Amino acid sequence: MNKDTLIVTLIWIFGTVVGEVILFMYGDHMFPVQGSTQALVVDHAFLLLSQLGLPVFMLIITATAYALVRFRSNDDDTKDAKPVSFHKGWAWSWLIWSTALCLLVIVVPGYTGLLELRSTANTTPDVLIEVTGQRWIWTYEYIDQETHEPIVKIRGGDATLVLPNESLIRFKITAVDEDVLHSFWIPAFRVKIDAVPGLYTSLDATTNRIGGYEEDINYRVQCAELCGVEHSTMMNKVEVIGKSEFEKWITENKK
Amino acid sequence: MSTQSIGQLLRVGWVVIIALFILTIIEFVAAIGLSGILQLAVLSILAVIKGTLIVQYFMHVGQIRKSITDLWWGILVPSEVEE
Amino acid sequence: MNGLLPIGKGLVFAAIGFILGAAISLGLTTLAGHPAGESLITLGYVGALIGWLMGVGMWRTWGAEWFGLPTVVHDNSGGWKRYFRFNTDHKVVGIQYLLTLLVVFLLAGALAVLMRIELATGAQDVFNKLGGITDYNTIMSLHGIMMIAVAVATLIGGFANYVLPLMIGARDVAFPRINGLSYWVVPPVAVLLLLTPIFGGFDTGWTAYPPLASKTATGALLFELAFLTFGVSSILGGLNFIATVVFLRAPGMTWGRVPVFVWSVLAAAVIALIATQWVAYGLLMIILERVIGMHFFNPVDGVGGNALLYEHIFWFYSHPAVYIMVLPAFGLLLEIMSTFARKPVFAYKWVVRAFFAIVGLSFIVWAHHLFTSGMGEWLHGPFMILTELISIPTGIVFLAAVSTIWRGKLRLKTPLLFAVAILLNFTIGGLTGIFLADIPTDIQLQDTYFVVAHFHYTIVGGEVFAIFAAIYYWFPKITGKMYNETLGKIHAVLMFLTFNLTFMTMFMPGSDGMNRRVSSYPDQLSDINGLVSIFGYLMALSFLPFLWNLVDSLIRGRKAPDNPWEAKTLEWQTSSPPEIENFETIPTVTGIPYGYGNPDIQHSKTNTNG
Numbered sequence: 001m002n003k004d005t006l007i008v009t010l011i012w013i014f015g016t017v018v019g020e021v022i023l024f025m026y027g028d029h030m031f032p033v034q035g036s037t038q039a040l041v042v043d044h045a046f047l048l049l050s051q052l053g054l055p056v057f058m059l060i061i062t063a064t065a066y067a068l069v070r071f072r073s074n075d076d077d078t079k080d081a082k083p084v085s086f087h088k089g090w091a092w093s094w095l096i097w098s099t100a101l102c103l104l105v106i107v108v109p110g111y112t113g114l115l116e117l118r119s120t121a122n123t124t125p126d127v128l129i130e131v132t133g134q135r136w137i138w139t140y141e142y143i144d145q146e147t148h149e150p151i152v153k154i155r156g157g158d159a160t161l162v163l164p165n166e167s168l169i170r171f172k173i174t175a176v177d178e179d180v181l182h183s184f185w186i187p188a189f190r191v192k193i194d195a196v197p198g199l200y201t202s203l204d205a206t207t208n209r210i211g212g213y214e215e216d217i218n219y220r221v222q223c224a225e226l227c228g229v230e231h232s233t234m235m236n237k238v239e240v241i242g243k244s245e246f247e248k249w250i251t252e253n254k255k
Numbered sequence: 256m257s258t259q260s261i262g263q264l265l266r267v268g269w270v271v272i273i274a275l276f277i278l279t280i281i282e283f284v285a286a287i288g289l290s291g292i293l294q295l296a297v298l299s300i301l302a303v304i305k306g307t308l309i310v311q312y313f314m315h316v317g318q319i320r321k322s323i324t325d326l327w328w329g330i331l332v333p334s335e336v337e338e
Numbered sequence: 339m340n341g342l343l344p345i346g347k348g349l350v351f352a353a354i355g356f357i358l359g360a361a362i363s364l365g366l367t368t369l370a371g372h373p374a375g376e377s378l379i380t381l382g383y384v385g386a387l388i389g390w391l392m393g394v395g396m397w398r399t400w401g402a403e404w405f406g407l408p409t410v411v412h413d414n415s416g417g418w419k420r421y422f423r424f425n426t427d428h429k430v431v432g433i434q435y436l437l438t439l440l441v442v443f444l445l446a447g448a449l450a451v452l453m454r455i456e457l458a459t460g461a462q463d464v465f466n467k468l469g470g471i472t473d474y475n476t477i478m479s480l481h482g483i484m485m486i487a488v489a490v491a492t493l494i495g496g497f498a499n500y501v502l503p504l505m506i507g508a509r510d511v512a513f514p515r516i517n518g519l520s521y522w523v524v525p526p527v528a529v530l531l532l533l534t535p536i537f538g539g540f541d542t543g544w545t546a547y548p549p550l551a552s553k554t555a556t557g558a559l560l561f562e563l564a565f566l567t568f569g570v571s572s573i574l575g576g577l578n579f580i581a582t583v584v585f586l587r588a589p590g591m592t593w594g595r596v597p598v599f600v601w602s603v604l605a606a607a608v609i610a611l612i613a614t615q616w617v618a619y620g621l622l623m624i625i626l627e628r629v630i631g632m633h634f635f636n637p638v639d640g641v642g643g644n645a646l647l648y649e650h651i652f653w654f655y656s657h658p659a660v661y662i663m664v665l666p667a668f669g670l671l672l673e674i675m676s677t678f679a680r681k682p683v684f685a686y687k688w689v690v691r692a693f694f695a696i697v698g699l700s701f702i703v704w705a706h707h708l709f710t711s712g713m714g715e716w717l718h719g720p721f722m723i724l725t726e727l728i729s730i731p732t733g734i735v736f737l738a739a740v741s742t743i744w745r746g747k748l749r750l751k752t753p754l755l756f757a758v759a760i761l762l763n764f765t766i767g768g769l770t771g772i773f774l775a776d777i778p779t780d781i782q783l784q785d786t787y788f789v790v791a792h793f794h795y796t797i798v799g800g801e802v803f804a805i806f807a808a809i810y811y812w813f814p815k816i817t818g819k820m821y822n823e824t825l826g827k828i829h830a831v832l833m834f835l836t837f838n839l840t841f842m843t844m845f846m847p848g849s850d851g852m853n854r855r856v857s858s859y860p861d862q863l864s865d866i867n868g869l870v871s872i873f874g875y876l877m878a879l880s881f882l883p884f885l886w887n888l889v890d891s892l893i894r895g896r897k898a899p900d901n902p903w904e905a906k907t908l909e910w911q912t913s914s915p916p917e918i919e920n921f922e923t924i925p926t927v928t929g930i931p932y933g934y935g936n937p938d939i940q941h942s943k944t945n946t947n948g
Binding site: 004064102229 | 462473475541542543547548549550553554636637638642643644645646679680681682685688710711712715718719722723726727729730733734736737740741743744745746747748749750758761762765766769772773776777778779781782784785786849850851853855856857858859860862863904934935936
Binding site: 319322325326328329330331 | 584585592593594596690691694
């Protein structure tokens, strides 16, 4: 290995190691509050992709920066460079490594994350809420899973979506038939799906801590699909409280 | 190019247009009257037939077949480079 | 002022055409017993477009032929007047595109600054004061579609139009009159878009999803018509370039001797030809919904419309479209790196195959824009896999780029600085794309500022930087004058720094949970947004050295030699600027265009210079 390649490799390894250490130490601070078990899956995926992407980034930066400095020609140098013969090995090894990295990322965290996020699909939820979007407010109906009747109904920008801790919550989401596309997103839970007029979409979130909007603004429902003039303000606060307080709240707010 | 007269060429054009029109009517009937896999199969076949007619008679792709294979060969095996 | 006569005639005939079209629509709707409504605008616009085209010169040079009447043949020489009428010289058409799109770019950039002023704080304060005519959503949508138009059309309609026939040793493109047509539909597109605020604006974003797009103000109809028209321009341009590259190469230019930039434009043209029809049809369906009341996307009355249909059709074009934007950028990147490193393009064969692998793959990944749309679950996995796979051929292009400058003799001129900037920017853009291709992370990041930062890194950092690289690279050839190298370098460095500061910072509100297309947001995100805005203003300022350089060099620039960069491709083997017929004699190609360091390889032989 000649001198230039050696130096670049060393700088690359050094830069990657430093970067990975920083990611390891401060990676968790990149994320908003993790209000659900799904959030842990999503954030873990994000961190892993950052860790895998860092060496690629460092390689391009290092090689390019080094080449710019080391292989500059003087202003009065009019000769061409020596044509480097095509190293088949270099091209093939690049292709093989990039393919391997790509396939790895597809499986982990791609498929593994996807399967984990879908793992609750066949479980009966602890709380079932029907959500309807209409320009520009959300309506929430807490459904009794035995009678399939709504027990509590809240709507409007001032309403707070109250949820119990350590529970699997299923949202069945739609938009009014005559209305437009909206999207139901709770940043703290890392779950999002569109509200489509004429069909129902479904979202699962498993709460894992007590928290609320006052503590962290990510405890909110935010419309995430442009729906017109008041799209920016189509939101509700979210509050996760203990299971017994939740039972009390349901009783107090029964229709 | 072609040794046919303008009249013959125009006739081919009209035949193709009418054929496309008839095929579209069949498509409409199939879309409303059939369902499931049968509908999917019939509509797909009709789409392929219509596409072929258009590609051959409106886009004249058959006449430039040699240039296209030439191009593909060029992409796969650019001849000149010393590699 | 009779140089502006064609424009005047165009406007007059446009007005006549509009009245005729509106009259026809009034007649039809009255017969059908419907209120005329927006059909007046739709058919009126079609009439106006035809009138405009005929008026600016298409009738006298082309249309008259269809009716057996004699046509005028312009000699295409002479001053500024030839740019203001229907012209068939590819060099004129190229400059028409470039100047029009430069104006559009600066306008759209100004809109972006306006957006950042609003977004600097959490409250919606700026746009409330501007009253009813403008509202944030319209400005944001206009910024989007105008920049998309610039991104799609500048490298191909502007630069490739001018340079590609020269590069392959041809006298013009295969269909010069279609070329002229492709350009002259662009001013109506710009006019329609700028008229939207008067018709209530359009608050749908450039993606214009129904049902909102079918229900909202009339400005949305103008947007749909504009986008449709632009699609026509794109399709015709794609057709033209494919025919040109396949049939008009100079004698001796086998496929193995075709420059990399030409390959990349060919690949982009294939996409433009095949994919654009889909979005045109999607837009047409929305127009039909608005004007005749059909409901493809509207589920009311139990007739089963579905908004997701549009999303699929729209993205079936719009994803390949981004490769129309980026492939010529990659081709140009390699061309410049080879010239300024005095080394052949590394792994030329692999690069060509990578371009076409990207073309193929780009058609089967569109649903990654629909991961959170509620589409069927079974589609998620396959589209995730296919999307991730595009990183492999893209990686090959990076391999070629880095290996081309490795051990070269780098002449650090402005075009090379921009080329290196593209490489670094697109690394970040491409890597952040993986976060969006992977479904677990995409669920959180979709519709946030993370996506906005990602596509600005790829489109601006990749393609707009390539536009500037092209401007500095081919400025001597097109204008016959040299630009100021120092100012060019200042522009490159400033723009690279401010661009990265702005959009690197922008990833943070994205991963912090700020969604996009909003004019107000929680106060806690004000600080970071304020910072992005400040960097954005600095980036806007970084264009000043460029504008000064452009004007000053056009007026006082030193005369440019035929081949200031000592490049090997054919456009540099003729005068700067080229004569009307491009070459005195068509050169004969005798070798690859990358014979740096190897005196046995000669790209071309001509009688004058070789």
